[in-house]
Amino acid sequence: MAEPTSPVPDPAAAWRAWLTQSEQQWNAFLNQVMGTDQYTQSMGRTMEAYAAIQKNMAEGMSRYLGALNMPTRTDILTLGDRLAMIEDRLAGIERMLAEAGASAAASDGASGAGLRPPRTKRPPSGVAAAGDGRVA
Amino acid sequence: MTAPGAAPAGPTLEARVREEVERALLRNVKGLEYFSADVPEMGLTPKDAVYARGTLRLYHYRPLAPEVYRVPVLLVMSLVSKAYILDLTPGQSFIEFLLRQGYDVYMIDWGVPRPADKRLRLEDYVLDFIPDCLGRIRRDSGEPDVSMIGYCMGGLLAVLYQALHADGPVKNLACFTTPVNFEGMALFSQWTDRRYFDVDRIVDSLGNVPPELMYASFEMLKPAARLAGQVRLWDNMWNDDFVKGYRMFDRWAADQIPFPGECFRQTVKELMWENRLYKNELVLGGRPVRLDRITVPFLHVMAEHDHIVPRASAADLVGMVGSADKKELLLKGGHVSLVAGANARGRLWPQLDAWLAERSV
Numbered sequence: 001m002a003e004p005t006s007p008v009p010d011p012a013a014a015w016r017a018w019l020t021q022s023e024q025q026w027n028a029f030l031n032q033v034m035g036t037d038q039y040t041q042s043m044g045r046t047m048e049a050y051a052a053i054q055k056n057m058a059e060g061m062s063r064y065l066g067a068l069n070m071p072t073r074t075d076i077l078t079l080g081d082r083l084a085m086i087e088d089r090l091a092g093i094e095r096m097l098a099e100a101g102a103s104a105a106a107s108d109g110a111s112g113a114g115l116r117p118p119r120t121k122r123p124p125s126g127v128a129a130a131g132d133g134r135v136a
Numbered sequence: 137m138t139a140p141g142a143a144p145a146g147p148t149l150e151a152r153v154r155e156e157v158e159r160a161l162l163r164n165v166k167g168l169e170y171f172s173a174d175v176p177e178m179g180l181t182p183k184d185a186v187y188a189r190g191t192l193r194l195y196h197y198r199p200l201a202p203e204v205y206r207v208p209v210l211l212v213m214s215l216v217s218k219a220y221i222l223d224l225t226p227g228q229s230f231i232e233f234l235l236r237q238g239y240d241v242y243m244i245d246w247g248v249p250r251p252a253d254k255r256l257r258l259e260d261y262v263l264d265f266i267p268d269c270l271g272r273i274r275r276d277s278g279e280p281d282v283s284m285i286g287y288c289m290g291g292l293l294a295v296l297y298q299a300l301h302a303d304g305p306v307k308n309l310a311c312f313t314t315p316v317n318f319e320g321m322a323l324f325s326q327w328t329d330r331r332y333f334d335v336d337r338i339v340d341s342l343g344n345v346p347p348e349l350m351y352a353s354f355e356m357l358k359p360a361a362r363l364a365g366q367v368r369l370w371d372n373m374w375n376d377d378f379v380k381g382y383r384m385f386d387r388w389a390a391d392q393i394p395f396p397g398e399c400f401r402q403t404v405k406e407l408m409w410e411n412r413l414y415k416n417e418l419v420l421g422g423r424p425v426r427l428d429r430i431t432v433p434f435l436h437v438m439a440e441h442d443h444i445v446p447r448a449s450a451a452d453l454v455g456m457v458g459s460a461d462k463k464e465l466l467l468k469g470g471h472v473s474l475v476a477g478a479n480a481r482g483r484l485w486p487q488l489d490a491w492l493a494e495r496s497v
């Protein structure tokens with residue numbers, strides 16, 4: 001079917017096309033700049049500075065909080081890790097209980113899988129696998 | 137009246153002006169709503185955590201069909217993004233689609249790495265976590281076979297696993313936008329150039345790579361996209377569907393998670409610098425990774441406009457896999473729109489269903 005045509009130009013459509021084109025051009029231009037060795041070198045330096053600042057800040061804050069007799073981030077994280085270990089152990093106990101329950105249910109002939117839908121579905125007739133290597 | 141055979145006339149000037157005025161009014165009204173409304177809730181498809189280990193959660197989604205295919209499906213997510221991209225709102229959820237088509241769906245959600253997880257390496261995921269989860273699925277479902285689907289880096293983990301467990305329980309393997317030739321990721325390769333990028337210092341200083349660095353690196357791949365996206369949002373503020381989609385994707389894109397430090401170091405050194413997977417030189421846990429050892433039915437789907445995993449980095453995967461039954465699809469869309477949203481609903485999802493259904497009995 002033919003596309004609708006209009007004798008009246010559509011400035012909104014032209015503006016949208018310009019936006020898309022400009023975005024592509026700016027992306028291409030900036031990617032070209034970011035693909036240079038100079039940019040990579042500068043980014044590498046920035047990353048190193050960022051890592052160093054983060055490390056120094058963490059160490060400085062740790063000393064400061066220690067002087068105030070307050071817990072540091074590391075202390076909180078250590079507590080978090082211990083809580084995580086407790087969570088893991090709880091999950092392990094839950095798992096063992098669930099497995100024991102499932103075994104008991106299975107021996108009674110009422111397994112958990114039995115409560116789920118049957119695995120009997122067949123592909124609908126006429127299902128054809130997607131074509132090879134094509135743009136759809 | 138249109139003459140027979142002539143192209144239908146487009147809108148008149150009057151109709152066009154009226155439409156633009158209406159849209160302008162709606163933009164103002166809905167623009168105010170935009171700033172006060174919440175982002176739609178995502179990841180709501182009912183599920184149960186059948187296994188937890190550290191931050192890892194193995195979820196089983198509650199079936200939505202009266203009968204399911206015999207072979208359950210395991211979704212393996214990327215390490216660098218949240219899992220709910222595959223479970224957006226109802227009607228836009230890939231997982232909901234699979235459930236309605238009659239698949240029994242499990243998913244590995246890696247969670248948000250904790251500081252202690254900085255020690256995790258590819259070996260932990262490929263030789264420990266994935267096999268562990270597959271064992272749980274076999275016990276939970278009572279089925280010996282599992283189909284595995286991996287997205288992005290999840291696809292990479294899936295092929296690494298399968299190459300090292302060719303005789304394992306995986307019956308079918310489907311990967312979406314999975315890189316194998318890291319020289320094809322031109323900008324990432326440039327930015328991690330070993331002459332300028334001191335990965336050891338970054339990992340040793342920071343532990344896990346912070347999410348803001350991951351976010352910035354993805355944004356830099358399309359530096360003008362954010363501004364243009366916001367202009368498009370304003371232009372389409374009258375369109376509720378567009379705004380909802382924009383908010384979902386924007387929220388997910390900004391919701392980055394840290395990259396486990398040792399895994400990042402390994403990815404940069406062994407995959408980006410040495411390109412070892414592509415050269416068949418990658419060794420995990422003392423075992424060489426050879427993709428030609430993968431012999432199960434294999435599907436790889438790439439996106440035509442993928443700026444994160446460009447075609448140059450993914451196109452060799454199918455050729456390297458040893459399966460006799462293998463297929464590659466190149467679909468319109470980008471890295472994210474390939475798997476989620478209206479584009480995916482009409483393209484990838486039915487194509488995957490057509491491929492997987494007949495192999496799931």
